[in-house]
Amino acid sequence: MNDEEENLAVVTVFGVDKPGIVAGITGVLASYNVNIVDISETVVRGLFTMIMIVDLRTSNVQLPFLKEKLEEKARELSVTVSTNHISVFKYMQRV
Amino acid sequence: MSYKFSAKEVTEVLDMLLFQNLDIRAVTLSINISPAISHDINITLTRIEKTMKKYTTKFYNVVNEVSEKYGVKIVTKRLSLTPISLFLEPLSYDLNLLESKKNAIEIAKLIDKIAVEDKVDFVGGYAAFVHKGETKGDVVLMESLPEVLASTKTINSMINVASTQTGINMDAVRVMAKKIKEVSEVTENGIGCTRLVVSANTPEDNPFMPGGYHGFGENEASVNVAISGPGVIENVVRNLEASDFRTLHEAIKRAAFKVTRLGELVGRKVAESLGVAFGSVDISLAPSPKIGDSIAGVIEAMGLESAGVHGTILALAILTDAVKKGGAMAVSHIGGLSGAFIPVSEDSLMTEAFRRGSMSIEELHALSAVCNTGVDMVAIPGDTPVNIIAGIIADEMAIAVTLDKSLGVRIIPVPGKKEGEEIDFGGLLGKATIVKVRNLDNSKFVERKGVVPPFVERLRKG
Numbered sequence: 001m002n003d004e005e006e007n008l009a010v011v012t013v014f015g016v017d018k019p020g021i022v023a024g025i026t027g028v029l030a031s032y033n034v035n036i037v038d039i040s041e042t043v044v045r046g047l048f049t050m051i052m053i054v055d056l057r058t059s060n061v062q063l064p065f066l067k068e069k070l071e072e073k074a075r076e077l078s079v080t081v082s083t084n085h086i087s088v089f090k091y092m093q094r095v
Numbered sequence: 096m097s098y099k100f101s102a103k104e105v106t107e108v109l110d111m112l113l114f115q116n117l118d119i120r121a122v123t124l125s126i127n128i129s130p131a132i133s134h135d136i137n138i139t140l141t142r143i144e145k146t147m148k149k150y151t152t153k154f155y156n157v158v159n160e161v162s163e164k165y166g167v168k169i170v171t172k173r174l175s176l177t178p179i180s181l182f183l184e185p186l187s188y189d190l191n192l193l194e195s196k197k198n199a200i201e202i203a204k205l206i207d208k209i210a211v212e213d214k215v216d217f218v219g220g221y222a223a224f225v226h227k228g229e230t231k232g233d234v235v236l237m238e239s240l241p242e243v244l245a246s247t248k249t250i251n252s253m254i255n256v257a258s259t260q261t262g263i264n265m266d267a268v269r270v271m272a273k274k275i276k277e278v279s280e281v282t283e284n285g286i287g288c289t290r291l292v293v294s295a296n297t298p299e300d301n302p303f304m305p306g307g308y309h310g311f312g313e314n315e316a317s318v319n320v321a322i323s324g325p326g327v328i329e330n331v332v333r334n335l336e337a338s339d340f341r342t343l344h345e346a347i348k349r350a351a352f353k354v355t356r357l358g359e360l361v362g363r364k365v366a367e368s369l370g371v372a373f374g375s376v377d378i379s380l381a382p383s384p385k386i387g388d389s390i391a392g393v394i395e396a397m398g399l400e401s402a403g404v405h406g407t408i409l410a411l412a413i414l415t416d417a418v419k420k421g422g423a424m425a426v427s428h429i430g431g432l433s434g435a436f437i438p439v440s441e442d443s444l445m446t447e448a449f450r451r452g453s454m455s456i457e458e459l460h461a462l463s464a465v466c467n468t469g470v471d472m473v474a475i476p477g478d479t480p481v482n483i484i485a486g487i488i489a490d491e492m493a494i495a496v497t498l499d500k501s502l503g504v505r506i507i508p509v510p511g512k513k514e515g516e517e518i519d520f521g522g523l524l525g526k527a528t529i530v531k532v533r534n535l536d537n538s539k540f541v542e543r544k545g546v547v548p549p550f551v552e553r554l555r556k557g
Contacts, residue, residue, distance in 0.1 A: 008098060012109055042102040051105050053098055064163035082109050084166035086098060091360040092353040093104045095424075 008086040015079030017048035115326035118168035123302035125175040134185040151213040175307040176220030183232035199239035207247035219307030227261040244287035251305035257295035257492035272485035294503035295495035300430040317374035320362035324354035332396040351421030375430020378422030382442040384525035391444035403453035412465035434467025440527035469502035474527035477510040
């Protein structure tokens with residue numbers, strides 16, 4: 001695995017759509033200098049879903065720490081966030 | 096490779112992880128502790144501690160770090176050790192049984208203490224291989240079982256009494272039937288029996304308990320992984336109510352690929368962080384007592400009213416075959432039992448099927464033909480005679496050596512309980528209904544002495 005890939009994570013946010021979700025979550029990422037590589041929004045089963053691929057190379061925090069901070073923010077916003085290393089998706093969705 | 100994933104791909108994975116109980120059932124660290132084999136109990140104990148500690152002190156943290164980094168739940172951390180019967184050979188050389196048992200118990204207690212200290216859930220390897228006959232070390236180990244299982248929390252024991260190569264050691268089957276009764280009488284509700292399996296053709300790299308041990312062909316240390324995931328498969332099957340068999344099989348296979356792939360990822364990462372070899376992934380889907388994490392649930396989703404009704408063997412055969420085909424592609428090194436598991440009390444809907452009367456011990460024997468469990472986590476009346484337990488083990492061993500499979504019996508006579516009563520073993524072990532056992536006399540048969548010679552399947556190996 002190259003250095004770039006080792007530092008990529010997928011951040012998925014789901015919940016009832018309301019103002020401030022994108023700002024709240026991306027605000028946490030910005031505060032730790034985490035770069036958003038790709039972002040998309042969609043509605044899955046009636047729930048607002050935001051999927052971001054983020055790069056931690058520019059940041060000085062580790063994934064478990066970021067995960068905890070994102071979960072704190074998600075609780076505040078009454079949404080659910082899942083933060084997983086990109087390998088999980090690569091392993092399960094690519095042959 | 097593109098890092099882009101569609102919303103469907105991302106949410107499919109998250110659905111599995113967050114809502115369908117997909118997790119890693121166990122990361123099992125298999126350790127060679129044989130440098131501790133000595134005629135001096137003090138050397139044995141010191142070296143066991145030293146060899147185990149080399150790995151176990153960091154094991155808990157490493158597994159948790161991998162779990163957090165990848166966002167994947169890892170339910171239990173386990174160890175597999177060199178079979179303890181080997182340690183008892185030199186230690187028992189010039190001692191009588193009673194004195195030798197003291198050494199065995201001391202070893203078990205030390206390993207249990209280390210496991211508790213380093214937050215390991217279970218330790219396998221309190222094991223003996225007696226499929227053609229017993230040596231003194233084996234006898235000491237088997238005789239020590241009631242005290243060992245009563246005085247430890249984490250120790251798991253496996254006694255291999257049959258193999259395709261050598262036949263079925265009925266003397267050992269009878270001894271183990273008696274030990275199962277004794278263990279049940281000295282542990283609360285017979286719970287010690289949940290850490291004891293009598294098996295045939297046991298694999299060397301099994302991540303599951305109680306069968307796990309560090310095999311004779313293994314290296315110094317390696318990581319073996321056990322996955323879960325019946326919930327994922329059940330969900331797939333529920334969405335295919337009217338599909339034909341081929342479509343059903345294909346869908347299970349595709350989902351099984353994804354589920355087992357997660358085991359491959361976690362195994363690689365834990366092994367890398369621990370600096371040990373990545374051993375294997377057991378591609379069996381392990382159920383848990385949670386709702387939506389049941390093998391019986393998958394069978395019922397295929398269109399059967401209850402597990403055990405006519406059609407169940409085919410349903411389980413389809414599941415096992417599709418899981419094997421998907422898993423074989425997902426995993427670089429298949430290991431352990433790699434079939435389907437139906438530990439009764441650990442599978443809420445299987446327990447329900449027993450309560451309803453659609454499942455029975457006889458049906459479990461029949462299902463052994465198409466899965467890799469046997470009679471597992473089955474609670475029976477506390478007053479079941481030893482010869483009946485021996486008969487249940489004998490039947491399962493016969494299937495195992497005839498079909499050249501790994502199968503076992505983990506049966507719990509619950510003291511004071513009668514057929515139809517309930518027992519709660521707690522946690523992952525789940526609830527069980529005390530099942531019906533046919534008590535007609537088999538003693539003249541099972542009490543015959545000796546070893547049943549290997550069946551003709553032996554000749555396939557030359």
